Amino acid sequence: QKEVEQDPGPLSVPEGAIVSLNCTYSNSAFQYFMWYRQYSRKGPELLMYTYSSGNKEDGRFTAQVDKSSKYISLFIRDSQPSDSATYLCAMSVNYAGNMLTFGGGTRLMVKP
């Protein structure tokens, strides 16, 4: 069993929809949680970074962490075709600059 599980998709939604992307994890020692967005032929780009349980909002993006359930989510409001990408969750035990464990990524397609 992988430490971090993520549905690979693809997830296809119409423009303007609310998107929910999720990861579950098995290691209760994970303390730092990140979401990366990766466009085709590009490197992962950091979207959200959070430490504590609860919600963190940044524009159209909301990251949610539930440590008791070992579950994290990324919500995208008013989705746009430019949001079409692969979304990777990542987490770390010690601090974000050290060893990250990634989920396999979810491919999202937002159709105009």
Added chain:
Amino acid sequence: DADVTQTPRNRITKTGKRIMLECSQTKGHDRMYWYRQDPGLGLRLIYYSFDVKDINKGEISDGYSVSRQAQAKFSLSLESAIPNQTALYFCATSDRTGGGNQPQHFGDGTRLSIL
């Protein structure tokens, strides 16, 4: 110009060849990392370096070696390439300030195919 530059962007080579992938950064970060990405597996850490004299193995270091030539340069070598090393390789950097509590920033990757 990109903050984290990887060369080459694409490489096709044969089994048994020695290959070097290079990474340079202009972010001034102390910490550098090499990952490989395979479909459905996310990114897995190969090696990481917290400064020029510090090299550490990651999750999947077998078959790979690294060299930290300077603060800004970190290269990954495959001494004798094999087909299951075909993957997308990423270099990343992070800043040590704030107790190392800084996220990693990635280059655009090298697509490596070993025939």
